[in-house]
Amino acid sequence: MKQSKSIKDYLKKTFLKYTVIIIFLLVFVFLISLCVVFNYSVIKVNREAGEALENELTEEFEGYREGIEELSLNKEIVQALENNEVDSYVNKLLYEFKNSRNISSDFVLINGNEEIVSTSFHQDDEEILSDHVFLRLLANELKQIHYKEQTIHNRIFGESRSYSYYFSTAVSNGAKNVGYLIFFIDDFIDTSVDNQLVYITDQYDNVIAKTNNYHIDSLGKFTVDNGQNLVKIDENYFYMNKQPAMNNQLNIITLSIINVYRNILIFGMVTMLISSFIIFLIARVIIPKIFKKTLQPLNALIAIISNGNHKDIFNKSTAVDELNVIYKEYTSKIEEIRELIQKNEEITEKKRLLEIKHLEAKFNPHFLYNALEMIKYEITLNPDNASDIVVKIAKLMRYNTNFGNTLVPLKVDLEYLINYCEIQKLRYGKRLEFKINIHNDLLDIPIPKLILQPLIENAIKHNIDYKNNLKITLTAQEISNHLVINVIDNGLGIKEIELESLKKKIYHKDEEIEEVRQIGLKSTQGILRLLYGEKYGLRIESSYNEGSVFSLDIPLKEVNNFE
Template structure:
């Protein structure tokens, strides 16, 4: 039996597993497979229907255009046809032949016989000035000496030409001279039945470069006249090249609704499956509830221990063999709590002792250096002895007061200011400093004497290496942290020494001579945790910068 597995949970898992394995899961799988199969078949037949309609339209256009071209070749070969440009006698006969050609085709057209200047001699269309001007403009773009029997012209301005989407043109020769042209404007009216009779299918006919000749829906065409690109997820597209790849037939079906129905249906199945599983779990819980109260009480005790809310011994409602387990479990919990309490107290006392030891290391070293400075200043300028002694008295009073472990920022920085003033008397113009403390941060609490060793180190290791040493102390804050920046213009550290100090700050034991920086860093981390401490930045011959990160506190911790 698995650890911490209750009898109720075993019953619930067994019942759930049985129902899921032999009833719910097979039902869900069959339903999902049927659902997937249904939509796959639907998608397959939809694609087949789209292919079929594309084939029907492609075959129809190929047959009609080929038939038109054959009829035009027969007309072109008629030796009497050029005489229509010289006499009106053949107009009726030629008109009848042209009209018969149009009548024999399901794809209707407007026919024209025009001379080389674009003047219309015969037509079955309404003849007006606009049509006349158009044909003159159109013929001016043709090569009058062309050798092609029939030219297919892709008509793009179809709405201006009675919905003609394609123009078939063949020259009329007299000898080797072009006398005029036979023109058939194929109309789009008949094409509409291909999409009107088909649900959810659109048609686009383009040239090989994708420019529209005919479309059943304007939204399928871009502003530049090209058919827009379609994503496979939303549209099914079948394309076929016809008439020697001069035309391309596209049948398009929007699949977005189909895909949405698929997604909605699949999500519905997931919801139903989740409901069935929940019902199974509830049924298993109900079936196991009355027989497992004793074990539930034991599990509740274990859960309380894990969550830290254990309140003591809970007697079982049923006086059975599980009472022995319950009793010894509570005995074990109480013994464990006793051990944890003792270990926690030992750890706290050990940490406090280490902090005290670290803090006490500051005072002898600081006092020795300060007395040396005062001794030097008394000899240099006896008139300042009283002022220096007052500063020393203030410093000593502050440093030896062990009643408080924390101090407001303004007090600690006042201590630093007195210290720097004493040092400034000694080194005169060779030492300068600045302290920037925002007014709103003056009452923030920090560990007492936390910055003094770092300032002392800056002077001790920097003043003899440079002609002038400046120490800048700046305090700022982020949302949750208080930041000290102590920057000096000393000689700095080499890259090797800098990495050595950074490695030292990551250890819990110090066996080096870097007592000041390490002690400050260690003291902060013992008190506040590893998220806080000291970081050091330096470039050789360009000074150093120490960044101290502390939590923001305005009330003393107890």
């Protein structure tokens, strides 16, 4: 047996639960806000710095490639190398290009004998370079491949000068190489790039440019594991981003220090946990006292309702507005229940009256007279057929006079309609066609009994004399949790003025009705609204000389079967 709980215990537990939820939400919001700030102030700035440096390097390197190619094709430089005489104009061209670049460099112009004929290096550096094997090896390579650019891993000039990259090309007069032009790129990163530590490495982690000398080993390699984003270096914490550049030949590594954010996270979480614990303890102590005082008027209200001594006692014993509202709602609901009981009784009576009127209106002497006339002729011409007609009429009369449940499955009412229409087809022959187009999945849906037959009879009665071939189609479909049943005919239709008048008499309770058709349609509308509510019922659409559509809108929900 389930143990009952008092409202006091329930409210206490609920309040504590939501207190914990609010605390967790505050911690969550704190963490989210810290992540957002970290993303915009660290990650975004870090990546933008890397992307900006990548764009700058790409632009500058492309400028060097284009410039060195133009210089190698310059006639004055080619002629100077052929004559082994470099004049001031050639030096001017080389210095102007060197000075036009944002990334500093030094150039060397070598003749065909691998001798330096022009350079921007100082004399000491020129002598070192002239004697170094690097220059001869590079000249031999340029004889084969004409152009080469590459990182420099060894220090040609010792510790005094550091060059990280070079662009080189052979200078040719068309028939043979007459010399070679080389630009050595200096350490090409500014010492401060948006407060970031920046390293540029090749594919093998060799550092070719940097803003400082930390984290570089004796072989010139970057020593930090660049496969992680958050790294610890010398008791400091950094966010690290690796940006590929130059078709993955170079890597731009940017590091942003995040010690401040780490401290904020640690101290913030400690503060939140301590505060949350204090709030939870206070809530556990204060909540019972608050609820004890708050629930006194509610207990009084429960006692008043249980004893049946209503309004006067309650108004004198409490001044809580909310509980007065509860009491008023309680008394209001009692009245609503009484009205619903009375309405249900009206529905039951309306159902019985509707079935009686339906029996009188549909199985009138005129219909029985025509049916008996058909039986008389069929007995003479086709006795077996006459027997079938008698059976069908008996089924119709039995179904009409059976005061069963208000709701029946759709398939049950369709059986009645089929019998009814077959009798009518015997009377009118080929002038009448009746077709049912309803999916099997809808056949078990409950609908009001005898709700469809008045619509079929109206379609026959008001159109058969005007059509040589009257077609009546019955369809049904499920639309937005509603069952919509359509009776469609190709009859005479209804003029617009007459249609508006008919709708007015059917939809308004106070309108008087005159014709039998209006009685049947108004009764159909009335029973649908009594059973399902004001927003459901009968809809009529008609075009004169084209036909009409009578639609029943029924909700797909359970409705009490009134006896």
